[in-house]
Amino acid sequence: MDKRRVQNIVLILIGILLLVYGSCTSSPPSEPASPVWELRLQELRNMVERDPQRAIYLLGAVRYQYNLSQEDLDEVSALSEKAIQGLQQALMTAFQEERWQEALSYYRSLSEIKRLPKDFPEIVILSLKKARAELAKGKNLEAFLTLVTILDQSEGNTSIPTEEIEPFFTKALEEKRRSLARYLYSWMESKGKGPVISKEEKASLFLPESPPEMIQGVATVIVDRGIRFEKGRGVPEWVVGSAFFIDPSGLLVTNYHVIESEVDPSYKGYSRLYIRLGDASTPRIPARVVGYDYFLDLAVIKAEVTPSYVFSILPAKDPVVGDRVYAIGSPAGLEKTVTSGIISSTSRRLLQIGTVYQLDAAINHGNSGGPVVDEKGNLLGVVFAGIEQFEGINFMIPLRWLRYALPAMLQGGMAERPWLGFSVEESREGLRLQYLFPASSGRDYRFTEDTMIRHISTADLSGAENRIGRTQEILYERQPGELIRVEDIKGESYILQLSKRPKTPFLEALEKDIKERVIAPLFGFNLEYIGQELFVKRYTVKRVVRGSVADEMGLTPQDSLAIHGLEVDKENKVAYLDVTVKKKKMGYLESSMRIPVYLETTDTL
Structure with a gap:
């Protein structure tokens, strides 16, 4: 090929390139949309009509999940407005049709996003x-x-x-x-x-209410579990507790753990529920479970009987340490026993949700589910536990938690409770995220461990006492599916959706997530992977949560730790972590430890 011909071909190619470049600069083509985003967008369009509450939450989250063009952002904004209008219409329809529970739920969600319909009733x-x-x-x-x-x-x-x-x-x-x-x-x-x-x-x-009157409103609960065979001999198995009437129709409050065999699907044995109004010579009256709250250890049961006294669920002034109280129940089956004592503490965290009162009134097996009253006869709470090895250390569920729990229990079955899917720890600035559970709505907003939360709904969590308990109280009166505003320490605000709380969150997390991620919030330390020795992974302890299991076991930052195994006892809801530790304060001498932890922790929201 001669030189001139080569030059002509090169000139032609340059011309073609210039034409292409010119056309590109004069009319730039838009970047083709991602097929994944297109599918997601179509799903959101459908959801706006079907479930506006969830659509509002998801449309807020997509801004953190995708790198959207201005055109996509405009459509997301338009869909968000349409979803809000749909939720406003759902509120108006529920109001007009007198579906009050739904209306209140929609009202709370719209309050969180500050979009209540104009002139709508308070x-x-x-x-x-x-x-x-x-x-x-x-x-x-x-x-x-x-x-x-x-x-x-x-x-x-x-x-x-x-x-x-x-x-x-x-x-x-x-x-x-x-x-x-x-x-x-x-x-x-x-x-x-x-x-x-x-x-x-x-x-x-x-x-004033008199003790003889109030005693008439308390019953003994008997759960007959049939015959248990031990060494070839049949032994009757009974569970005995207490309960108190809250309605003339025969509704009573007791503890969930007293009637557990009546509703637990994993229990395969015989179980029959009765109450008794007098001593052992009085007849047993058949009863049934209406509803129960697993998280607060409460249950409502019903017997076909008209009580002569009914306890009222009223706002009660929180007792203070030293106040005298009286517990009524059937300790060891001794019906209608009254014992007295004082409030020893008002802020013990023993259940998954909320705080409980500690009292020193004599409490024994059979008192569970009985009422605790003050000197004027006002109901203060429900007995639920004691520590057998230590006399005078007993606990009751405060009345306000019973009041929160009752409406859902009266609807029947297991009460569903909302949550955010957070494991948190308290700090001066607010609540620090330790772990996001697999189904947490915070994951869609790219929340991470160590995110600091300052506000949830209208509650300012900075500088407050008992931040976890206060936040759990805010959430408890709401329903799964509702929207709630969460604000971080930087002032960034997010609209999250509450979901149904699992019975044992960490048990579910251990089944769905990487165990190393779950270990940190469960045992209370943050680990940094540093390498592997043979078949064992070794970590450095970066931080230990004050008051956690790791803190109690003496672990400190910069300790070296190798994990050998994690055993989970599902029946008793306990996990055991087998480790070898080289503690800094002990000169890095190696020792083996088995660290137990109860899976039903008190720091989840």
């Missing part, structure tokens, strides 16, 4: 409508619980007409709920419009 009025509807349907206990919660949370609110309260007062008198009637009378009188009753009726109303 939540107090919405809740009051719910209470009136329950009263009209004969659901008196549910109505009283709703009303009491309204009055407790709306102290100082003048938008509640006293005439709206009077029908509840009248019904409380009819059902001989003297404590409740007294509370409602005092509330109306404080507003200057007390109900008209005679002097004799008022005097009777304000008589």
Whole structure:
């Protein structure tokens, strides 16, 4: 090929390139959309119509998951607005159709994103409508619980007409709920419009509750588990506890662990539930479980009997250390026993959720599920545990947690509780994320361990005491599926969706996640992988959570640690970590340890 011909070909190619370049610069083509994003976008479009609440949460999260063009961002914003309008319409429809529970749930979600419909009634009025509807349907206990919660949370609110309260007062008198009637009378009188009753009726109303009266409202719970064979001999197996009436229809409150065999699907043996109103000579009355709250160790049972006394679930002033209290129950099956003591602590964290009171009143097997009252006869809580080896160390569930738990239990079955899927630790700035559970909505927003949370909903967690307990209380009154605002220490705000809380979160996490990731929050230390010796991975301890199992075992930062195995006892909900440790403070001498931990920790939200 001659030189001139080669030059011509090169010139032609340069011309073609210039044309292509010119066309590209004058009209740049848009980058082709990712097939994954297109599929996701179509799914979100469908969800806006089907489930606007979830769509709002997911549309907020996609901004953190994809590198979106301005065109995509505009569509996401438009879909978000459409989902919000859909949720507003769902609220209006539920309100018009008097589906009050749904309406309240939608109301809370829209409050979190600050998009309530204009001129929509306050939540107090919405809740009051719910209470009136329950009263009209004969659901008196549910109505009283709703009303009491309204009055407790709306102290100082003048938008509640006293005439709206009077029908509840009248019904409380009819059902001989003297404590409740007294509370409602005092509330109306404080507003200057007390109900008209005679002097004799008022005097009777304000008589203090007497121990003989209250004892009549307490029953012995018996769970007959048939015959257990030991060394060839049949031994009757019974569980004995206590319960107290909360409604004239025969509803009682007790502990979940007392009636567990009645509802636990893993229990395959014989189980029959009874109550007894008197001593051993009185007949056993068949009962059934209505609903239960696994997380708070509470249950509602029902027997076809009309009690002569009913305990009222009222707002109670939190007791202080040193206050005298009385426990009523059936210790060792000895019916209607009253013991006294004092409040020893008001902030023990023993259950997965919430705090409990410690008291020194004599508590024994059979007291579980019985009421604890103050010197005026006001219900303060429910007995649930004691430490056998130590006399005078016993515990009760505070009344406010019972009040939160009852509405869901009365609906029947296991009460579903919401959560964020966080394991946290307290710090001065707020709550530090230790671990995100596999199904946590925080994962969609790219939350990481060590993210510092300062606000959840309207609660400021910086500088507060008992931050975990306070946050659990905020979440507990809500429902799975609701939206909630979470703000980090940088002031960045996120809208997350609450999901259904698993019975034992860490047990589920160990089945679904990498064990090394779960070990850190479960045992309370952060590890850094440094290498492998033969078949064993070795780590350096970077941080130890104060008060954790690792802290109690004497581990400190810069200790060297090798993990040899993790054993999980599902039945007893305990995990055992087998390690060899070279502790810095012991000159890095190696020692073997087996570290146990209870899987039902108290630091999950």
